[in-house]
Amino acid sequence: MVTGGRGFIGDELNALRRVATLVAQGVPAADLFHAVSEEVGRLFGEDFAAVMKFDDDHVTVVGLAKDFDEVTVGTPGDPGDRTATGAVYRTGRSARVDRGPSDPPLGALAWRVGVVSSVSSPIVVDGRLWGAVTVAGRETLPRDTEERLADFTELLATAIANAESRDALERLAEEQAALRRVATLVARGDSAESVFMAVSEEVANLFGEGLAAVCRFDEDRSALTFVALSTDAAGVELGTHVEVGEDTAAGLVYATGRPARIDRTDWSTARSDIGRIANQLGLVSTVSNPIVVEGRLWGVVSAIGRTGPLPADTAGRLERFSELIAMAIANSESKTALAASRRRIVTASDDARRRIERNLHDGTQQRLVSLGLSVRAAEADVPPELGSLRSQLSKIATGIADAAAELQEISRGIHPANLAQNGIGAALRTLARRSPIPVDVEVTTDSRLPEPVEVAAYYAASEALTNAAKHARATRVDVLLRWRDDDVLLSISDDGIGGADPACGSGLVGLIDRVTALGGAFDIQSVPGAGTRITAEFPLHPESDAPLD
Amino acid sequence: MSSGSRVALADDDVLLREGIASLLVRHGFAVVGQSGDASDLLALVRAEQPDLVIVDIRMPPTHTTEGLDAARIIRSEFPNIGLVVLSAHVELEQATDLIGQGERSAYLLKSRVNDVDDFVETLHRVCNGGTFVDPALVQELVSARRLHDPLDALSPREREVLALMAEGRSNAGIGRQLFVSEGTVEKHVRSILMKLDVVEARDDHRRVLAVLAYLEAR
Numbered sequence: 110m111v112t113g114g115r116g117f118i119g120d121e122l123n124a125l126r127r128v129a130t131l132v133a134q135g136v137p138a139a140d141l142f143h144a145v146s147e148e149v150g151r152l153f154g155e156d157f158a159a160v161m162k163f164d165d166d167h168v169t170v171v172g173l174a175k176d177f178d179e180v181t182v183g184t185p186g187d188p189g190d191r192t193a194t195g196a197v198y199r200t201g202r203s204a205r206v207d208r209g210p211s212d213p214p215l216g217a218l219a220w221r222v223g224v225v226s227s228v229s230s231p232i233v234v235d236g237r238l239w240g241a242v243t244v245a246g247r248e249t250l251p252r253d254t255e256e257r258l259a260d261f262t263e264l265l266a267t268a269i270a271n272a273e274s275r276d277a278l279e280r281l282a283e284e285q286a287a288l289r290r291v292a293t294l295v296a297r298g299d300s301a302e303s304v305f306m307a308v309s310e311e312v313a314n315l316f317g318e319g320l321a322a323v324c325r326f327d328e329d330r331s332a333l334t335f336v337a338l339s340t341d342a343a344g345v346e347l348g349t350h351v352e353v354g355e356d357t358a359a360g361l362v363y364a365t366g367r368p369a370r371i372d373r374t375d376w377s378t379a380r381s382d383i384g385r386i387a388n389q390l391g392l393v394s395t396v397s398n399p400i401v402v403e404g405r406l407w408g409v410v411s412a413i414g415r416t417g418p419l420p421a422d423t424a425g426r427l428e429r430f431s432e433l434i435a436m437a438i439a440n441s442e443s444k445t446a447l448a449a450s451r452r453r454i455v456t457a458s459d460d461a462r463r464r465i466e467r468n469l470h471d472g473t474q475q476r477l478v479s480l481g482l483s484v485r486a487a488e489a490d491v492p493p494e495l496g497s498l499r500s501q502l503s504k505i506a507t508g509i510a511d512a513a514a515e516l517q518e519i520s521r522g523i524h525p526a527n528l529a530q531n532g533i534g535a536a537l538r539t540l541a542r543r544s545p546i547p548v549d550v551e552v553t554t555d556s557r558l559p560e561p562v563e564v565a566a567y568y569a570a571s572e573a574l575t576n577a578a579k580h581a582r583a584t585r586v587d588v589l590l591r592w593r594d595d596d597v598l599l600s601i602s603d604d605g606i607g608g609a610d611p612a613c614g615s616g617l618v619g620l621i622d623r624v625t626a627l628g629g630a631f632d633i634q635s636v637p638g639a640g641t642r643i644t645a646e647f648p649l650h651p652e653s654d655a656p657l658d
Numbered sequence: 659m660s661s662g663s664r665v666a667l668a669d670d671d672v673l674l675r676e677g678i679a680s681l682l683v684r685h686g687f688a689v690v691g692q693s694g695d696a697s698d699l700l701a702l703v704r705a706e707q708p709d710l711v712i713v714d715i716r717m718p719p720t721h722t723t724e725g726l727d728a729a730r731i732i733r734s735e736f737p738n739i740g741l742v743v744l745s746a747h748v749e750l751e752q753a754t755d756l757i758g759q760g761e762r763s764a765y766l767l768k769s770r771v772n773d774v775d776d777f778v779e780t781l782h783r784v785c786n787g788g789t790f791v792d793p794a795l796v797q798e799l800v801s802a803r804r805l806h807d808p809l810d811a812l813s814p815r816e817r818e819v820l821a822l823m824a825e826g827r828s829n830a831g832i833g834r835q836l837f838v839s840e841g842t843v844e845k846h847v848r849s850i851l852m853k854l855d856v857v858e859a860r861d862d863h864r865r866v867l868a869v870l871a872y873l874e875a876r
Contacts (some may be wrong), residue, residue, distance in 0.1 A: 470747065474768070475671045475674050476673070478677075478772060482674070482678065482771060486677070517746070526746075529722070543798065544803065547803040547804050547805040547807075548803075
C-alpha cells in the first residue's frame with residue numbers, strides 16, 4: 110500500500126494520543142517502548158516496528174511490535190552500515206533505505222520477511238542521541254514516514270527525559286538523605302570512627318555496589334590504614350595497613366591531592382598489598398576522593414565498583430561525604446585539643462598552688478622564723494637593767510611566731526604538702542582529722558594513682574568536707590576511694606540537710622570542672638533532707654582523648 | 659651530759675641555719691659543722707660523729723624529704739646520734755617514720771625554734787634518749803572527731819596526760835608539766851591504758867608510737 114497523502118491522519122492522532130496518555134501516566138519504559146512499536150506497526154500496517162537504544166558500540170532493541178525468531182526485545186546488534194537505523198546511529202538524523210537491509214541480525218530478518226523499505230527516526234533526549242524508532246516495510250513506505258515517525262520519537266524523547274530526571278531526582282534524594290544522616294552524626298559530635306563507618310555504608314549503597322572504604326594516610330603518607338569498611342568488604346580487616354601503591358586510586362590521590370579513579374578489571378597480577386586486596390574484593394572500578402582536614406591531606410574515601418565502571422560523576426558526588434568526614438575529624442581533634450587545654454589549665458593552677466605553698470613554707474615562713482630567732486638573740490643580749498626593752502622584744506618575737514603559725518595554716522589550705530609524698534590515702538586521712546565533723550575514710554588501695562587524679566580527688570574531697578561542715582549540718586561524712594579496673598571512684602556522702610545546688614556555689618562548679626577536665630564523670634545527689642552524696646569517677650587511661658593522628 | 663653536746667646542723671636556708679647555730683652556741687652547744695644539703699650533712703656526720711643532728715626535712719635537690727632520708731641513713735650508721743628533724747608542716751607519716759627508727763629523735767615544726775627555752779629543753783631530752791613529737795601534730799590527732807570516740811571515756815585530765823604521752827614525755831616529765839607527782843601520773847596512765855585497751859609499752863619511745871597509732875586508728 111503506497112499512500113502519498115495524509116489519509117489516515119485521524120488514526121495517527123489517536124495513536125499519538127494513546128502514547129501521550131501512557132507517557133503522562135508514567136508507565137514503565139519497557140511498556141511505553143512496546144506500545145510505541147505496536148502503534149507504529151499498526152499505523153503503517155507492518156510487522157516490524159521497533160524502538161532501538163544506542164550504546165557506545167551497538168544498538169539494542171528495547172521495544173518491538175511483534176517478536177520474531179531472530180529479534181526480540183533485548184537483542185543487541187551492530188547498527189550496520191546499510192540500515193536506516195545504522196544511518197541514524199551514525200548521523201543522528203532520520204534516514205530511509207529503500208532496499209532490503211542486509212546487516213545481521215536485522216538484515217537476516219529483513220531478508221526473510223522480504224523487507225524492501227525501512228525508515229528510522231532519531232530519539233534525541235536533551236540534545237543527546239538516545240536511540241531511534243525504526244519501521245520496516247514489505248512494500249515501499251510512504252514518503253512522509255520520516256515526518257510521522259518524528260511525532261512518536263518526540264513523545265518518546267519527552268518520556269525518556271522525564272524518566273531520567275525522575276531517576277536523577279530519586280538518586281539525588283537518596284544522596285541527600287544519606288548526607289543528612291551522616292551530617293547528623295557529625296553535628297551530634299559522635300566519634301570520628303562512627304562517622305567513618307556511616308560514610309562507608311552510605312557510599313557503598315549509593316555508588317559503590319556495596320563496597321566503600323575510608324583510609325587514613327600515614328604521617329609520611331606513603332602508607333595508609335583502613336579505618337572504615339562497608340559491611341560487604343568481607344575478608345579485609347579494619348586497621349589493615351598497606352603501602353598506597355602507585356597504581357591505585359588512593360595512590361593517585363596521595364600523589365596529586367585530587368580525586369582519582371582507576372578502572373581496572375584484572376588485579377590478579379598486582380603485587381602490592383593493596384592490589385591483592387583489590388583482587389580479593391573483585392573490584393573493577395575505584396573512585397577515591399581526598400579527605401582534607403584543615404589544609405592537610407588526611408586520607409581518602411573510596412567508592413568501589415565490582416561489575417563495571419562507576420558513573421562519571423561519582424567523584425563529584427563523593428565530595429560532600431569527604432567534607433563531612435573532614436569535619437568530623439576536625440571536630441574530634443579540636444575536642445581533643447580542648448580537653449588537653451583544660452587539663453593543662455588545671456595542671457598549671459595546681460603547679461601554681463604547689464609553688465605558692467613552697468614559697469610560703471620555704472621562703473616567707475622560714476624568713477619569719479629566722480627573724481624571730483634574731484629577735485630572741487637580741488632579747489638575750491639586752492642588759493638586765495633594760496627590762497622593758499627586753500619584754501618589748503619578747504612581744505615582737507611572739508608576734509612573729511604567731512604570724513608564722515597563721516601563715517602555716519594558710520599554706521596548708523593552698524596545697525596539701527603530704528599528698529605528693531604520702532599519696533591520696535594519707536592526704537585524705539589528714540583532711541579527715543582536721544574536719545570539724547567525724548569523717549570515716551576508706552581507701553581501697555595503697556598504690557599511687559596518677560598525680561592529676563590524686564590532686565583532683567583530694568580537692569574534691571576537701572571541697573565536699575568543707576561544704577558538709579559549713580552548710581550541710583551533717584553529723585558524719587563517709588569518704589570512699591576505690592580503685593577499680595580502669596577508673597577511680599571517689600564518693601563522699603554526708604547525713605546532712607541535702608539540697609546542695611552546683612549553681613549556687615562556685616566550689617562545686619570548680620570541682621566539676623576539675624573532674625571533667627580529666628575526662629571524669631561527676632555526680633551530685635542532694636535531695637533536701639536526705640543528705641548529700643558526691644561521686645566522681647576518674648578514668649585512669651583516658652584513651653578516647655588520644656589525638657586521632 | 660648534754661651541755662657541751664656536739665651538734666651538726668643542716669638547712670639550705672643560710673640565714674635560718676646561722677640563727678639556729680648562734681642560738682645553740684648561746685645555750686652551750688658546740689656546733690661542729692653546718693651544711694646546706696643532705697650529702698654534705700652525711701659527710702659531716704661521718705667525719706665528726708656529733709651527739710646530735712638537727713636537719714631540715716626539705717632540702718635540695720627535690721625539696722621533699724631529703725632531711726628525713728638523711729636521718730634514716732644516720733640512724734642506721736650511728737644509732738646513738740640524736741636526730742631532730744624540722745619541718746615546715748607536720749605529718750603523721752613523717753613522724754612515725756622518724757620515731758619508728760628508734761629513740762633519741764624529735765619531729766618538730768620549724769617554728770618551734772622560736773620558743774627558745776622549750777626548743778633547747780627538747781634538744782637536751784633527745785640527747786638523753788628522749789623522743790619528741792610536735793604538739794601541733796598530737797593536737798591534730800587528739801582533736802580529730804570520731805563518731806564513737808573512745809577518748810570520750812577519758813576525763814579532761816586524762817586527755818591532757820594522753821597528749822603529753824603522745825608528745826613523748828615521760829611520766830616524770832608529765833608530772834612536772836602538770837604540777838602533779840609522778841605517782842599521780844602513773845595512776846592516770848594506768849587508767850587511760852585500761853579505758854582505751856592499750857598495752858603498756860616498755861619505754862617512752864615505743865609508748866609514743868603506740869599512742870600515735872592508737873589515736874590515728876581509733
